[in-house]
Amino acid sequence: MKLTFRWYGDKDSVTLEKIKQIPQMTGIVSAIYSFAPGEVWSNESISQLKKKANDADLDFEVVESVPVPEEIKYGGKNAPQLIENYCENIRRLGKAGVKCICYNFMPVFDWLRSELEHKNADGSNSLAYNEKTVLSMDPLVSELSLPGWDESYTKNELKSLISIYKEIGEEGLWKNLEIFLKAVIPVAEQAGVNMAIHPDDPPWGIFGLPRIITCEENIDRFLNIAPSKANGLTFCTGSLGASKENDLVKMAKKYSDRIHFLHLRNILITKDREFYEVAHPTECGSIDMFGIVKALVENGFDGYVRPDHGRMIWGESGRYGYGLYDRALGAAYIVGLFEAVEKMLDRGNKND
Ligand code: DNO
Numbered sequence: 001m002k003l004t005f006r007w008y009g010d011k012d013s014v015t016l017e018k019i020k021q022i023p024q025m026t027g028i029v030s031a032i033y034s035f036a037p038g039e040v041w042s043n044e045s046i047s048q049l050k051k052k053a054n055d056a057d058l059d060f061e062v063v064e065s066v067p068v069p070e071e072i073k074y075g076g077k078n079a080p081q082l083i084e085n086y087c088e089n090i091r092r093l094g095k096a097g098v099k100c101i102c103y104n105f106m107p108v109f110d111w112l113r114s115e116l117e118h119k120n121a122d123g124s125n126s127l128a129y130n131e132k133t134v135l136s137m138d139p140l141v142s143e144l145s146l147p148g149w150d151e152s153y154t155k156n157e158l159k160s161l162i163s164i165y166k167e168i169g170e171e172g173l174w175k176n177l178e179i180f181l182k183a184v185i186p187v188a189e190q191a192g193v194n195m196a197i198h199p200d201d202p203p204w205g206i207f208g209l210p211r212i213i214t215c216e217e218n219i220d221r222f223l224n225i226a227p228s229k230a231n232g233l234t235f236c237t238g239s240l241g242a243s244k245e246n247d248l249v250k251m252a253k254k255y256s257d258r259i260h261f262l263h264l265r266n267i268l269i270t271k272d273r274e275f276y277e278v279a280h281p282t283e284c285g286s287i288d289m290f291g292i293v294k295a296l297v298e299n300g301f302d303g304y305v306r307p308d309h310g311r312m313i314w315g316e317s318g319r320y321g322y323g324l325y326d327r328a329l330g331a332a333y334i335v336g337l338f339e340a341v342e343k344m345l346d347r348g349n350k351n352d
Helices: 017-018 043-055 070-074 077-094 131-135 154-191 215-223 246-255 288-300 325-351
Strands: 002-006 026-030 059-064 098-106 115-119 125-130 194-199 231-236 257-263 266-271 274-278 304-307
Touching: 002 059, 002 325, 026 043, 026 304, 043 059, 043 077, 059 304, 070 077, 070 154, 077 154, 098 257, 115 274, 125 131, 154 194, 154 215, 154 231, 194 257, 215 231, 215 246, 246 288, 257 288, 288 325, 304 325
Parallel strands: 002 026, 002 304, 026 059, 059 098, 098 194, 194 231, 231 257, 257 304
Antiparallel strands: 115 125, 125 274, 266 274
16 A cells, blocks of 8 residues: 555645655645636646655655536536546646546535534544534525535525536436546546545435435446446545445455545444544544455555544644644554554465
């Protein structure tokens, strides 16, 4: 596995130097934030980002994300041009040495939480989700005030977007995803890039918006639309793991050759559709981190891994979920987990 760390660019309070000091860190995961979704990223901005990483002795082989514009997702009139722009970004990133692109196909909202500073018993705080609270913030009823959500739609724009998606429903979203994949995957293959869709977070529909990258059945369907290695997954344990119906160990095993990027984080499910984010180790939450890593290593996984959201600990403040300390602890745990599992399996083979 290749250990990576998300970096939000020059404005990130976590510097490249600090990232490099995390043991066994090989590279950053980043994006160009100055372009709107749907725009073609300039070659210059891509090579500048790569240079910054390389100067800090870090690779830049994973992009998270090249965002998919809403019009592609709902099939608007500019979708064909926007898909072409997306393909151009894949070509450019491939040329610059990027090997993996993470993206998602969630309508309107990306990840969704009801609380950004959930107080934990040990004095740390973390992101939390409570379905009742989220539903009480229905954007159709009141001005949207979801924590951490920084899109700048007006209430009316949001209303019309939501009604477009309600109309096309899940099947419409599948159809548009299929159009997107059929165009993008051949380009990715040629560019030497693996596409890695991020599951929906949380993995169920909200406010009547369809969400489809949610469970094993749907991931099977997704992978079969374009049965190419380049059409793969970001296996986000905290996203898929929010639904108790998802058997993550089974899924890790089943999809190991199509998982290009692994987001490791843990959550504690307190009730159906209620959880908060906890420290990475298995014992801290509801997710079997050891079982997932073991299933992946046993099945030959050799992709990129990053510690996902951390809690805010030791008085740190900063971008929610993306402070340094708890993610660095997560990284150290991940290194230990992989080392133990790899050595254990290696010994197993030798004894055979
Ligand atoms: C949240 C992230 C997501 C992810 C996108 C990928 O912290 O996991 O925002 O980057 O969904 O497109």
